[in-house]
Amino acid sequence: MEDNHIHSISSKSACKVTDDICLPDTNWPRLVIVGGGFAGLALVEKLKNKKVQVVLFDKNNFHQFQPLLYQVATSALEPDSIVFPFRKQFNGYKNVVFRLAVVEEIQPTSNIVRTNKGDVHYDYLVLATGTTTNFFGMDTVADNSLGMKDIRDSLNIRHMMLQNLEQAAITCDDEERDTLTNFVIVGGGPAGVEMAGALAEFCKYILPKDYPEYPSTIMNIYLIEARGELLSSMSDKASSKTLKYLEDLNVNVLLNESVSNYDGSKVITNRDNIIMAKNLIWTAGVKGQFPKGIDKKYVVRGNRIKTNPFLMVEDYKNIFAIGDIAAVITEKTPKGHPQVAQTAIQQGKYLGTSILNIIKNKPIKPFEYHDKGSLATVGKRKAVADLGKFRFGGYFAWLLWSIVHLMSISGFRNRLMVGFNWAVSYFTYEKSNRLIIRNFNKPSESKSTINSQPAVKKITIND
Helix, strand or coil: CCHHHCCCCCCCEECCCCCCCCEECCCCCEEEEECCCHHHHHHHHHHCCCCCEEEEEECCCEEECHHHHHHHHCCCCCHHHCEEEHHHHCCCCCCEEEEECCEEEEECCCCEEEECCEEEECCEEEECCCEEECCCCCHHHHHHCECCCCHHHHHHHHHHHHHHHHHHHHCCCHHHHHHHHEEEEECCCHHHHHHHHHHHHHHHHHHHHHCCCCCHHHCEEEEECCCCCCCCCCCHHHHHHHHHHHHHCCCEEECCCCEEEECCCEEEECCCEEEECCEEEECCCEEECCCECCCHHHEECCCEEEECCCCEECCCCCEEECHHHEEECCCCCCCCCCCCHHHHHHHHHHHHHHHHHHHCCCCCCCCCCCCCCEEEECCCCCEEEEECCEEEECHHHHHHHHHHHHHHCCCHHHHHHHHHHHHHHHHHCCCCCCCCCCCCCCCCCCCCCHHHCCCCEEECCCC
């Protein structure tokens, strides 16, 4: 790349003719990143104080640590423990600019991104927009249940749970009380398993103290998984151990079963079973989300963007995709890489090095994913781990899970807060954040034909 790119960024704000959003004046090439998740943040970290202007767009002004969303949902942590402001994160990064905006469209022919705040020109563009909850076209389920993809979802789940428990204490109708205190989690992956375990411990240790009006046995938890095993991406040993741990916590695990409809009170499964529940949490699938402008022929299964081994979107020399949105289709990875945090972080770091080499007209190497193993926790002091050839579970796996997640959280204060909360909970099983800060208004019940279906078997709360 020519030497005229190598100048410092002045403090003066300026816009190119094609820009509507003012950015610091620079002669360096401009890299626009859309999305500040694990992938986007890892890329920013790799490029900090390098000779490239990095502009990050995100609809939020914070990064969120998604693996612990379930702990916010079950009152174990406050939301500010697992979110970290971008501007605080980038303090001292002289070449990084954050703008709060939603990128709505890409115009590859003119190298412009269109946002809800205006247009910006780019030299290089990186899509790191992640995924959203996939309800697989079931509108009634989407309208009446809650996903768990961001911090707002977690707070909605918390408020829904606490409001329903309070209403159950008020009502004199036994059937209504049962429906209000039944919880259904759909999806037996890490998010679903961890949510089920946390809810089970809430039922066991918190419910008897807070709600002496009724026994803790009134709160029933169902985990529904369409496959024949839990944690299908992990080993058989991890799957079987997880099933035992959950059953020990009195979670009703339904394998080879899926939800076909839900009207806000009644869950119907593919086996024609009915579960009456006012609380349904959906963790059964995700799909990619990204702005308009990418040719549909490059969009593959799961609404992911197909890239070459260098993470370039095919047929685009200056547009890249990383993280959950990217599908690197090769002979070794015909379905793309796993949609997990470690993949996103590795891709962000790799692309940072590649971008610098591209700017300097140096060759780049294809991306290679290194699987560092998988961990999942199932309540207090119980977890499962697949680390290379080692497969184990129990207390040591839980301790390892805790250390890895604690060290991965952004910010010393956040690590301290989470660590303190975990230490208190370890000895007392206390969840001190049982606050209804705002009312959660559940979507109106769907007017589907769910009630016109033939008679089905009903799963009672005592099953």
